[in-house]
Amino acid sequence: MTAREWVEVAALRDLARRGRTLVTVGDERIGLFMIDGTVYALRDVCVHKQRSLTKGTILRGRVICPGHQWAFDPATGRADGQDRCQPTYEVRVEDGAVFVDPRPRTLAAEENR
Amino acid sequence: MIRSVIVAGAGQTAAVAARTLRRRGFEGDVLLIGEEHVAPYQRPPLSKEYLAGEQSGGELCLLSEEWCGDNDVELRLGTRVAAVRGAERAVELADGAVLRADALLVATGGRPRRLPGVEGERVRYLRTVADADRLRADIRPGAHVIVVGAGFIGSEVASTALAGGARVTVVERADHPLAHVLGARMGAACAALQRASGVDLRTGETVREYAESGGHAAVLTGSGRVIEGDVVVVGVGMIPNVEPLAGSGIELDDGVVVDEYCRTSAPGVYAAGDVARHYHPLFDQRIRVEHFDHASGHGMAAAKNILGQRVPYTSPHWFWSDQFGRNLQYAGHAREWDEIVVRGRVEEFDFVAFYLDKGVLRAAFGMDRGGEVAVARSLVAARAVPDPAVLRDEDTDLTELL
Numbered sequence A: 001m002t003a004r005e006w007v008e009v010a011a012l013r014d015l016a017r018r019g020r021t022l023v024t025v026g027d028e029r030i031g032l033f034m035i036d037g038t039v040y041a042l043r044d045v046c047v048h049k050q051r052s053l054t055k056g057t058i059l060r061g062r063v064i065c066p067g068h069q070w071a072f073d074p075a076t077g078r079a080d081g082q083d084r085c086q087p088t089y090e091v092r093v094e095d096g097a098v099f100v101d102p103r104p105r106t107l108a109a110e111e112n113r
Numbered sequence B: 001m002i003r004s005v006i007v008a009g010a011g012q013t014a015a016v017a018a019r020t021l022r023r024r025g026f027e028g029d030v031l032l033i034g035e036e037h038v039a040p041y042q043r044p045p046l047s048k049e050y051l052a053g054e055q056s057g058g059e060l061c062l063l064s065e066e067w068c069g070d071n072d073v074e075l076r077l078g079t080r081v082a083a084v085r086g087a088e089r090a091v092e093l094a095d096g097a098v099l100r101a102d103a104l105l106v107a108t109g110g111r112p113r114r115l116p117g118v119e120g121e122r123v124r125y126l127r128t129v130a131d132a133d134r135l136r137a138d139i140r141p142g143a144h145v146i147v148v149g150a151g152f153i154g155s156e157v158a159s160t161a162l163a164g165g166a167r168v169t170v171v172e173r174a175d176h177p178l179a180h181v182l183g184a185r186m187g188a189a190c191a192a193l194q195r196a197s198g199v200d201l202r203t204g205e206t207v208r209e210y211a212e213s214g215g216h217a218a219v220l221t222g223s224g225r226v227i228e229g230d231v232v233v234v235g236v237g238m239i240p241n242v243e244p245l246a247g248s249g250i251e252l253d254d255g256v257v258v259d260e261y262c263r264t265s266a267p268g269v270y271a272a273g274d275v276a277r278h279y280h281p282l283f284d285q286r287i288r289v290e291h292f293d294h295a296s297g298h299g300m301a302a303a304k305n306i307l308g309q310r311v312p313y314t315s316p317h318w319f320w321s322d323q324f325g326r327n328l329q330y331a332g333h334a335r336e337w338d339e340i341v342v343r344g345r346v347e348e349f350d351f352v353a354f355y356l357d358k359g360v361l362r363a364a365f366g367m368d369r370g371g372e373v374a375v376a377r378s379l380v381a382a383r384a385v386p387d388p389a390v391l392r393d394e395d396t397d398l399t400e401l402l
Ligand SMILES: Cc1cc2nc3c(=O)[nH]c(=O)nc-3n(C[C@H](O)[C@H](O)[C@H](O)COP(=O)(O)OP(=O)(O)OC[C@H]3O[C@@H](n4cnc5c(N)ncnc54)[C@H](O)[C@@H]3O)c2cc1C
Pocket: B008, B009, B010, B011, B012, B013, B014, B033, B034, B035, B036, B042, B043, B044, B045, B046, B047, B079, B080, B081, B082, B107, B108, B109, B110, B126, B127, B128, B153, B241, B244, B272, B273, B274, B275, B289, B290, B291, B292, B293, B295, B318, B319, B320, B321, B322
């Protein structure tokens, strides 16, 4: 396993207030979401048709894309009833700061079928 | 116990029903009979990305032959169900063969409504991938595309044609596009969007006569104007494919009538998707809906009910339309309302409108506001009576109303 590369991207307090925020690390546009006290990071650009997930909403623990309402599990990037999977990032929270590893992970969407 | 299911039609509703049956562990026979020669596919891109040439046919596929092989689902394509025999739970094919099953699902969708008198080489309708392939060749820089009907499909074709460099004239009978769904005020917003994008939109205008000559199409309108173009795309609504049920005794009413469990009036015969007029408990009416998300949700509900799970279909309808660079979304159902509350700026095409009837939120329509429409859908489901001041206030988070 390769070592993690942690990049500080946001203050926990700001994220907690707005529930979501968009950050950019290099070429990666990363959406941060705070859901029931946990911070998640998903690629902001939707796998379906490139809309911005941070312009969507959070409902029942899912991140809802504003484009066509795909509902993503923020932990895995799986969308209910869809084959494609949104890339996610590893998150760490320390001393009131949010860190992400900007290398995206994509789950195989096999069991989603 | 149910050991076999036959689905008449092999579109989106059928595909989702088949997947649901297998996902829920059904091990009996599943047979999908479809008239088109293509495995089930998605139609929404046919007026958008696929028509624009940005997406290939393979990307439309909903149920591949490979998946059907792996999951033991039989796809019989290029085959028409001539009749559904309710009492026997059987379908009769065009060649006279009769196939029986423990449950039948009618998912035959619909076909475009034809405009009488508008016939010819240059007339196009859009429902199938074959229709889209044909229309695609007509959209090119410098062409003049005439669209009759400013519904969702007509508007999307206009948008795609414009983006493809064509000149576009839209002829709409009503005073505003989509007014029968959205009302005059939001219909006017859609008209403004079309005009701002460069469409020559003629509302309150009908097609009186149609003729073709010298490689041109000519429309004579109700007000006496002649519009000449290269091609005419007619998008004046859809007719449900109920013909195989004629004489079956199954109740029909502009569609196949079903209850909230997708059951028709014949035991063991179900219907779902565009073809079904379903009783919806939330709105206490029978509604027929011609949209993607409904086809999926209804197909899923039908499969569960076929398996005896008795789950009512109750979620509010939702649909989107991508046109002129904007993402339009609608959730709920409202044909009458006493107040429309707007959040955002209509003139900038960045808003969501809430339709309230006696204070109850019945529907919402937005442009580029998918997040808020999603919340509105939940509020509609909860029969919420939201404070209009909160709905209007951009600084509040709508999820607080849940
Ligand atoms: C161009 C276009 C764009 C659209 N865009 C959007 C959009 O942006 N958003 C949205 O929400 N919805 C959209 N829709 C609507 C959506 O595609 C439909 O609601 C959906 O396809 C309905 O699925 P269905 O399976 O009920 O019917 P269909 O998809 O029509 O499938 C029915 C199938 O049954 C077959 N069939 C019919 N009769 C028989 C018979 N007797 N025997 C055997 N087979 C038969 C038909 O050939 C067809 O393949 C669009 C539709 C079109 C045409």
